[in-house]
Amino acid sequence: MKIRLGLGCALAALVSGMALGQSGVVDVKQGDLLQKEIRENWVSYNGDYTGKRYSSLTEVTPANVKQLGAKWIFHTKNAGVLQVTPVVVAGVMFVTGSNDAYALDAKTGKQLWHHARGVSTGLIDDASGHINRGVAVLGSRLYMETDNAHLLCLDARSGNVIWDVLYATGNKNFGATSAPLIVKDKVLVGTSGGDDGVRGFIAAFDVKTGKEAWRFWTIPGPGEKGSESWPGEMYLHGGGTTWMPGTYDPELDTIFWGTGNPSPDFDGSVRPGDDLYTSSLLALDPDTGKLKWHFQFSPHDLYDYDAVQTPVLVDAEFKGKRRKLVVTANRNGFLYILDRTTGEYLFSKQFIMIQNWAKGIDAHGRPISAGLIPDAKGVTVCPSYGGGTNWYSPSYSPGTGMFYFRSLEDCSLFKAKTEGFEEGREYYSTGASKPLNHPPNVGYINAFDLKTLDFAWRDKQAGGDHATAGVMSTASGLVAFGNDAEEFEIDDAKTGKPLWAFSPGQAMHASPMAYGVEGKQYFAVAAGDNVIAFALP
Numbered sequence: 001m002k003i004r005l006g007l008g009c010a011l012a013a014l015v016s017g018m019a020l021g022q023s024g025v026v027d028v029k030q031g032d033l034l035q036k037e038i039r040e041n042w043v044s045y046n047g048d049y050t051g052k053r054y055s056s057l058t059e060v061t062p063a064n065v066k067q068l069g070a071k072w073i074f075h076t077k078n079a080g081v082l083q084v085t086p087v088v089v090a091g092v093m094f095v096t097g098s099n100d101a102y103a104l105d106a107k108t109g110k111q112l113w114h115h116a117r118g119v120s121t122g123l124i125d126d127a128s129g130h131i132n133r134g135v136a137v138l139g140s141r142l143y144m145e146t147d148n149a150h151l152l153c154l155d156a157r158s159g160n161v162i163w164d165v166l167y168a169t170g171n172k173n174f175g176a177t178s179a180p181l182i183v184k185d186k187v188l189v190g191t192s193g194g195d196d197g198v199r200g201f202i203a204a205f206d207v208k209t210g211k212e213a214w215r216f217w218t219i220p221g222p223g224e225k226g227s228e229s230w231p232g233e234m235y236l237h238g239g240g241t242t243w244m245p246g247t248y249d250p251e252l253d254t255i256f257w258g259t260g261n262p263s264p265d266f267d268g269s270v271r272p273g274d275d276l277y278t279s280s281l282l283a284l285d286p287d288t289g290k291l292k293w294h295f296q297f298s299p300h301d302l303y304d305y306d307a308v309q310t311p312v313l314v315d316a317e318f319k320g321k322r323r324k325l326v327v328t329a330n331r332n333g334f335l336y337i338l339d340r341t342t343g344e345y346l347f348s349k350q351f352i353m354i355q356n357w358a359k360g361i362d363a364h365g366r367p368i369s370a371g372l373i374p375d376a377k378g379v380t381v382c383p384s385y386g387g388g389t390n391w392y393s394p395s396y397s398p399g400t401g402m403f404y405f406r407s408l409e410d411c412s413l414f415k416a417k418t419e420g421f422e423e424g425r426e427y428y429s430t431g432a433s434k435p436l437n438h439p440p441n442v443g444y445i446n447a448f449d450l451k452t453l454d455f456a457w458r459d460k461q462a463g464g465d466h467a468t469a470g471v472m473s474t475a476s477g478l479v480a481f482g483n484d485a486e487e488f489e490i491d492d493a494k495t496g497k498p499l500w501a502f503s504p505g506q507a508m509h510a511s512p513m514a515y516g517v518e519g520k521q522y523f524a525v526a527a528g529d530n531v532i533a534f535a536l537p
Contacts, residue, residue, distance in 0.1 A: 025090055026089050026090055026092055026137065026140050026156045026157060027090075027139060027140055028043060028089055028137045028138050028139060028140075029139075030138075030184070032089075033048075033049065033138070033182060034049070034250055035048055036048075037056040038054065038055050038056055038057075038514075039055070039056050039057055039516055040057075040088075040515060040516035040517070041088060041089050041090070041515065042055075042085075042086070042087060042088045042513045042514065042515045043087065043088075043089060043137065044087060044136055044137075044179075044181065044182070044245075045085050045087070045133065045134045045136070045179040045181070045245050046085075046245070046247065046310065046393065047472075047513060049247055049248040049249070049250065049313070050247060050312065050313040050314075050396075051247040051310045051311060051312040051313060051393075051394075052312055052313075052314070052395060052396040052397075052398075052473075053393055053394070053395040053396075053470070053471070053472040053473065053511070053513070054395060054396060054397055054398065054472070054473050054474070054475070055472065055473070055474045055475065055513075055514040056474075056475045057474060057475065057476075057514055057515075057516055057521040058474070058475050058476040058521075059476075059520065059521035059536065060474070060476060060478065060521050060523070060535075060536060061476040061477070061478070062476070062477055062478065062492050062499055064536060065478065065490050065499045065500045066499065066500050067536050067537055068490070068500055068502070068523070068534050068535070068536060069502075069534060069535070069536075069537065070502065070532055070533070070534055071109075071522065071533050071534060071535045072108055072109030072532075072533050073109065073530050073531070073532050073533075074095075074102070074104055074109045074111070074530065074531045074532075075529065075530050076095070076097035076100070076102065076529050076530070076531065077097065077100065077116075077529075078097030078098050078100070078130075078529045079097070079098040079119045079130040080098065080129050080130055080131065080529075081506075081507070081509050081528055081529065082095075082097055082509070082510055082526035082527075082528065082529055082530075082531070083131050083132070083133050083177075083468070083509050083510045083526070084096050084097065084132060084133055084134045084179075084510055084526050084531075085133065085134050085179070085393070085470075085510060085511045085512075085513050085526075086134070086513055086515075086524050086526075086531060087134060087135050087136075087137060088106050088513075088515035088524075089137055089156075091105065091106050091107060091517050091518075092104070092105070092106060092112065092156075093105075093106040093515075093524070093531075094134075094135045094137065094142060094156070095134070095526070095531050096132040096133070096134055096135060096144055097132065097529065098119050098130040098131075098132055098147065099117035099118065099119055099120070099130065099132065099146045099147055100114065100115060100116050100117060101114070101115040101135065101142065101144055101154060101159060102114050102115075103156070103159065104531075106515060106517050106522070106533070107517045107518065107520075109531075109533060113158055113159040114159065115154055115159035115160075115161075117146065117152075119147060120146070120147050120148040122172065122424075123147060123148060123175055124173060124175075124196060124424065124425065124426060125173075125175070125192075125193070125195055125196050125426050126175060126177055126192045126193070126195070126243070127147050127148065127173075127174070127175020127176070127177070127192055127193065128147075128175075129177075130147045131147075131177040132144065132145065132146075132147070132177065132179075133177060133178055133179045133244075133245075133510075134179035135179060135180070136179060136180040136181060136182045136187060137156055137182075138182045138187075138207055139156075139207075140155065140156050140157055141153055141154065141155065141156055141162065141207065142154045142155070142156040143180045143182065143187045143207075144179070144180065145176040145177075145178055145179070145180060145189055146176060147175055147176065147177075148166075148174075148175060148176070149166065149167055149168035149174045149175060149176040149191055150164055150165060150166050150167070150176075151164075151165045151167050151180065151187065151189050151205060151210070152164050152165075153187075153207075153210060163209070163210040164210075165205060165210045165212075167189060167191075167203055167205070167212070168191050168198075168201075171193075171197070171198050171199070171236070171237075171423060172423055172424060173193045173196035173197055173198050173423060173424070173427075174191050174192075174193045174198050175191065175192040175193050176189065176190070176191055176192055176243070177192045177243050178190050178192075178242075178243050178244050178245055179245050180245065181245040181246055181248070181255075182207065183204075183248050183255060183286040184286060184287075185206065185207050185208075186204040186205060186206065186207060186213055186286065187204070187205050187207050188202060188203070188204050188205075188245075188246070188255070188257075188286075189202070189203055189205070190202055190203075190241065190242025190243055190244070190245075190257070191241050191242060191243065192241055192243040193239075193241055194239035194240060194241035194243070194260035194261055194262075194263055194306065195239070195261070195263060195265055195304070195426055195427065195428055196263070196425075196426050196427050197237035197239070197263050197264070197421040197423075197427035198237065198239070198241065198263070199217060199218075199219045199235065199236050199237065199238055199239075199240075200217070200218035200219060200238070200239060200240035200241040200242055200259060200260060200278075201215050201216060201217045201218060201242065202215070202216045202218070202242050202246075202255075202257055202282075202284065202289070203215045203216075204286070204289060213289075214288055214289035215289065216282070216284060216289040216290075216291065218240035218241070218242065218259045218277045218278065218280075218282070219235045219236075219238035219239070219240050219276075219277070219278070220235065220276060220277070221235055222235065225276070226273075226274070226275075226276030226277065228272070228273055229262075229271050229272055229273040229274060229275045229276065230271060230275075231270075231272075234270060234271060237263055237421045237427065238262055238263055238271065238275070238278065239260055239261055239262045239263030239265075239278055240259045240260055240261075240262065240263075240275075240277055240278040240279075240280075241259070241260040241308075242257055242258070242259055242260065242308070243260060243308055243391075244258065244308040244309075244310070244391050245257075246258065246311065247310065247311050247312070247313050247326075248286065249313055249324070249340060252324070252340065252341060253285070253286060253287075254283050254284065254285070254286070254292060254340070255282075255283070255284045255285075255286050256281060256282070256283055256284075256311040256313070256326055256340065257281070257282050257284065257311075258280070258281055258282075258306070258307040258308040258309060258310075258311060258328070259277055259278055259279065259280045259281075259282060259306070259307055259308065260278065260279070260306035260307070260308055261278055261279055261298075261301050261304045261305060261306040262275040262278040262279070262300075262301055263427050264419065264421075264427045264428060264429035265302075265303075265304045265427075265428045265429065266302055266303070266304075266374045266414055266415065266416040266428060266429055266430060266431070266432070267374070267416045267417065267418050267419070267429035267430075268300055268302050268373070268416075269418060270418060270429075271300075272300075273300065274296060274299035274300055275299065275300050275301065276294070276296065277294055277296070278296075278301060278306075279296060279297050279298040279299070279301045279305055279306055279307045279332075280294050280295060280296040280297065280307055281294065281295045281297070281307060281311055281326070281328070281338070281343075282294050283340070283343060292343075293342065293343030294343065295336075295338055295343050295345065295365065297330045297332055297334070297336065297365075297367075298330075298332045298367065299366065299367070301332075302372075302373065302374055302414070302416075303332075303357060303374075303381050303383075303385065303412075303414060303432075304331075304385050304387070304432070305330070305331045305332040305383075305387060306331055306387075307328075307330055307331065308391055309328050309329060309330060309331060309389060309390070309391065309394070310328065310393055310394055311326045311327075311328045312326065312327045312328060312394060312395075312396050312403065313325070313326055313340060314326070314327050314396055314403075314450070316398075316401070316450055317451075318337065318346060318347075318450070323339060323346075324339065324340050324341050325337055325338065325339065325340060325346070325450075326338045326339075326340040327396065327403050327450070328394075329351065329388075329389045329394055329403075329405040329407070329446075329448075330388070330389070331383070331387030331388060331389060331390060332357070332358070332367070332383070332387070332388065333350060333351060333352035333355040333357075333358075333382075333383045333387075333388035334348045334349065334350050334351065334352075334355075334358075334361060334367075334388075335348060335349045335350075335351050335403075335405075335448060336348050336365070337450075338365075345364055345365030347453060348361045348365060349448070349453065349454070351388060351389075351407055351446060351448075351455075352382065352383050352388040352407065352409060353409060354382040354383075354409055354411065355382055355383060355388070356370060356372070356380075356381065356382045356411075357369070357370055357372055357381050357382065357383075358370055372414075373416075374414035374415055374416035375415070375416055376415060376416070376417055377415070378413045378414060378415040378433075379413070379414055380411055380412070380413050380414075380435045380438075381411060381412060381414050382409075382410070382411035382412075383408065383409075383410060383411070384408070384410035384411050384412040384432070384441070385412040385414070385432035386408060386410060386412075387408070388407050388408060389405055389406055389407050389408065390408075390468065391468070392406055392468050392469060392470035392471075392511055393470030393471060393472070393511035394406075394470065394471055395470075395471045395472045395473040395479065396473070397473040397474075397475075397479075397493055399473075399475055399477060399493070400447075400449075400456075400473075400477070400493050400494055401449060401450050401451050402447045402448060402449050402450070402456055402473075402493065402494075403447070403448040403450060404445065404446065404447050404448075404471045404473055404479050404493075405445075405446055405448075405471060406443065406444070406445055406446070406467075406469070406470065406471060406481065407443065407444045407446055408441055408442070408443050408444075408466065409441060409442040409443075409444070410441035410442075411435055411438055412432040412433065412434065412435070413432065413433050413434070413435045413436075414431075414432050415430050415431055415432070415433075416429060416430055417429060417430045441466065442460065442461070443460075443461035443466055443467070443484050444458045444459060444460055444461060445458070445459040445461065445471065445479070445481055445483075445491070445496070446458050446459075447479070447493070447496060456494075456496075457495060457496035458496070459491065459496045459498075461483055461484035461485075462483075462484060462485060463483065463484035463485030463486065463487075464484075465484050465485070465486055465507045466484055467481075467482040467483060467484050467486070467507055467508050467509065468508075468509045469481055469482025469483075469508035469509060469510060469511060469512070469525070470482075470510070470511025470512070471511070471512075472511065472512050472513060472514065473493050474493070474514065477492060477493045477494060478490050478491070478492070478493055478499070479491050479492075479493040479496075480512050480514075480523060480525075481512065482507070482508025482509075482510070482512070482525060482527070483501070485501075485503075486503060486504070486505070486506065486507045486508070486527075487501040487502060487503045487504075488501065488502045488503075488504060488508065488512070488523075488525050488527070488532070488534070489501045490523075502534065504527035504528070504530065504532055505527075505528075506527045506528025506529070506530065507527070507528065508525060508526070508527045509526075510525060510526035510527075511525075512524065512525040513525075520535055520536075521535065521536070522534060522535045523535075
């Protein structure tokens with residue numbers, strides 16, 4: 001780990017007052033991060049610790065949503081498409097594009113400051129796309145990851161660097177694409193590169209100094225539980241990366257974080273057994289990083305079915321009993337409900353109609369394999385390499401009791417050949433492609449009812465683009481997402497009836513959010529290399 005100090009806090013404060021002007025005072029307290037309702041401030045990647053992406057703002061309703069219009073558009077100088085979810089605090093919006101960060105007036109879209117940092121060279125695979133999904137904020141400090149796995153601490157009032165930590169070393173295949181998560185006095189980060197032979201981890205750093213507090217390795221080392229899957233030095237290249245932020249329950253004082261697929265992706269012969277702790281949900285102590293429990297969705301995964309999808313925390317009645325639940329739609333094509341206190345498996349539901357890799361899920365939540373093993377000739381498996389769902393955000397509405405998420409009906413031809421790890425190269429061993437004469441893929445927005453444990457509605461997507469745009473819901477009964485026709489769409493959350501759509505002229509590969517300024521409700525979403533805000537007249 002390396003730490004570089006930037007401008008001192010005193011100098012940053014000297015210039016920061018002029019930087020933000022009248023837009024607001026950024027000073028996020030612990031109580032703000034613990035907010036029970038998301039209203040004016042969307043304080044973190046998912047809006048709050050639960051991952052529900054549920055806004056309590058009610059100005060925009062099914063009755064007036066047709067009057068919604070674009071209020072401003074901000075164009076970034078991003079190296080690729082935006083996948084960021086904006087964070088809004090005290091009328092100031094923070095967005096990232098590649099290694100750059102921007103502070104905007106959330107009412108007008110006017111730029112307040114811009115932290116510019118060039119993209120890194122020599123990166124591979126996901127890291128070479130220079131994707132950045134957002135920031136975390138505490139006090140007057142802003143935290144973000146870079147494409148080459150640095151954790152930056154910036155002054156949120158000016159964009160000046162306070163400190164800079166290199167947190168992934170020893171393998172140049174590491175990268176980072178996530179937004180950090182702040183829990184108490186620590187900022188938590190993960191890494192990308194799970195398809196490239198790195199060893200996954202979650203690391204926690206002191207929010208003030210940048211000093212590392214703990215690190216949990218998702219691939220066990222020699223002699224540790226699960227190490228039998230990683231003979232020799234395979235544990236150093238086992239994947240299990242943590243490239244999306246987790247969620248947090250302050251009452252249980254537990255972090256919930258999903259892990260990526262094992263590496264190499266398609267050749268399981270070099271990693272026998274279940275391959276802990278890949279394709280799993282981890283429950284960790286935020287003070288020590290100690291593992292409380294884990295649940296593995298896809299043991300010995302051969303199809304890149306990672307489990308980084310948001311673990312949504314829901315307190316609800318389940319089969320007549322009030323429980324603390326964690327709900328997640330997994331890339332393997334099944335939706336899961338677990339008890340988040342114990343990790344007990346409670347329920348699963350197949351949501352991909354053409355799924356063929358598993359014959360079902362047993363009483364303990366373990367998939368019953370159909371025995372489809374990639375080889376040199378290739379085997380057709382559904383869901384596809386892209387998954388039944390993926391990183392794009394789901395949402396849960398306490399108002400409807402429904403869990404909303406995007407899915408994709410598609411298959412891939414998986415091929416495998418044993419290959420050695422080589423730094424600077426991907427480590428798929430070997431690849432996946434579209435099967436010949438296979439029908440076009442089809443996307444859906446799904447509404448799963450936790451009361452009936454079945455789907456209330458499924459909205460089939462139309463259009464030639466497959467948007468990787470997540471979902472959010474509101475207390476007024478709306479669900480918002482980017483559709484496959486390159487539109488920002490809002491539907492009735494109870495029925496799925498389309499109510500309004502706006503075409504930004506670019507596909508959406510980011511998850512929307514909502515915020516308030518001076519009593520007015522806004523929606524915001526990134527499309528292409530623009531950020532667009534919408535409101536009523």
